[in-house]
Amino acid sequence: MTRTEYPWLLPSAMADPELPGDRGSRTRRTVRDWAVDITAFLCAAGIGLAAVVAIEADKTTPDVFVLIDSLVGAAACCALWVRRRWPVGLAVALTLLSAVEPVAAGAWLVALFSVAVHRPFRPVAFIGAGALLVAPVQPYLRPDPSTSFVASTIIGVLLVLLVLSWGMVVRSRRQLVVTLRERARRAEAEAGLRAERAQRLAREDIAREMHDVLAHRLTLLSVHAGALEFRPDAPPAEVARAAGVIRDSAHEALQDLREIIGVLRGPRDGDGDRPQPTLATLDALVAESRLAGTKVTLDNRIADPAAAPAATGRTVYRIAQEGLTNARKHAPGAEVTVTVTGGPGRGITVEVSNPAPVEPFEQVPGSGQGLIGLTERATLAGGRLDHGPEPDGGFGVRAWLPWSS
Incomplete structure (x- = not known):
């Protein structure tokens, strides 16, 4: 038998292959670990004290056996402090011990819970089967005068099943949390790479x-x-x-x-021979969108659009183009408003906004790459661009670009 064949026999200080980030993989206990361990120790000690009281109540039990039971039960409770490192070995030892020692029952249940939390299903199934086989042995060897053998066996079986089920639920929840964290981390990394x-x-x-x-x-x-x-x-x-x-x-x-230098989004492959868009061609863009079925209201307050710098005019054109495209994809049927103001010395402000869609439609997923490119374009041109949802449920894109006098 090798460690690679039975990895669940390794100490919990080593990483659990099925539960990344398991608390047992830490070499030092946290405050939460200390609190959990102390609580488990006290619960096991409480059950052991109750068993000692029951044994003392039976006048037929010699005092020397009561003393031995107390010492063995105390040792079993103290052994719980190594349950994170050796959960399987401790559970096996306490399972065998609980067959003849009722005072160790509390520590035995805590050990079973630890195995269910820190180990995969296969070792839990083996140890659980052994625990179920041992459950009727202890009431047979050392019966409780106040409880029948059948009742004691049923209670023992139910406690074993309850503790193992609870531990596996805790493990499943931890696995789910770890998986969700990994997915969130991966999604964030992928979003950064796309940007x-x-x-x-x-x-x-x-x-x-x-x-x-x-x-x-x-x-x-x-x-x-x-x-x-x-x-x-x-x-x-x-x-x-x-x-x-x-x-x-x-x-x-x-x-x-x-x-x-501030231009990031230019014509794509195959567009190199076409005339470059400017602020003066914004009317043609709006007319094209109207022919495509989009309701567009253009408010161009620039007195002489042809006098605008070529690069700035192209940037305004691209912002309006992206805003109309996004509105057509994500708010079909809504009226889009394009407003262009400013002049030499004041810069150019362009705003594209649309209200929330009035009719239900099939949502078209967006990558957000267009808005990323527009933001970079505006920033490197010495301007700025903001975008986001409006209070009325719509969406707006607003940018300011410099225009020297």
């Missing part, structure tokens, strides 16, 4: 966005610089004009670069 992946994918789109915004200006700068290089004899006026174009293009390229 990191969404941020990584969003940042990968920066390169595409930079190409779309900066390619024209850098190409113009390169052409004029090349002209100066290959025409050193050009008239001063033409050289000055080309230098001015280079300076302006470089300045605008740097300004666009500052804005594009």
Whole structure:
């Protein structure tokens, strides 16, 4: 026989393979462990004292046997302090002892409870079967004058079954708690990984966005610089004009670069040749949503949408697009309100909100990755974005983005 073949014979100080996080796997007792152990000891001692009193009441029992019973019962109760480390061995020893020693009955029941809590079903079944076989032996060898043999046997069997059942219920509850904690920890880790992946994918789109915004200006700068290089004899006026174009293009390229750093969500694969959305194309987005059956109210208070910075306009467009998409998925039939306010020096505030759905519908699960990407976009652009349920049961997305004067 090896320890790998019978792992339940190992001390409880070693980890229980079926119950991760079992208290028995600790090397030091906690305050709760001390309280439980003291309570178990007192209960066993109380049952033992009651048995001693009953034995003393029987005048036919010699005093020397009463003294031996008391000492053996006290030793059995003290042995309970090792029940967390050796639950199986202690239960087997007390089962055999209780066959001839009624004072050890309390400690025996506590040991059976410990086995049911700290060990899987197989060893509990073996020890429980032995306990049921021993239950009629003690009243046969040392009968209680006030109770019949049949009644004593039935009471012993019921107590064994009750204690083992209670212990297995406690073990099942602990297993459930451990499982739920592991699932919660795993779900939290997976959510963190999904969020990191969404941020990584969003940042990968920066390169595409930079190409779309900066390619024209850098190409113009390169052409004029090349002209100066290959025409050193050009008239001063033409050289000055080309230098001015280079300076302006470089300045605008740097300004666009500052804005594009905050862009995380750009066009996906296959959209690189399509015109980039701006604040001026917000009306087309709303019209498209209306054609799809969504009730949309647009309140655009920007006097000149075309004057808004390109990157900021795209961000506003993406926020409105994501808000309309989420409203169509999670609140079909509800009217969506899109409000855009602000101007140079004040920044742009965009808000997309919808009330609670008025009709029952099949809930569409969402991953939340779109809102994560929008939050990252707004944050890196120097703005902020908030989203969440409204007091009336609806949902709202509100963002502020800078717009330099």
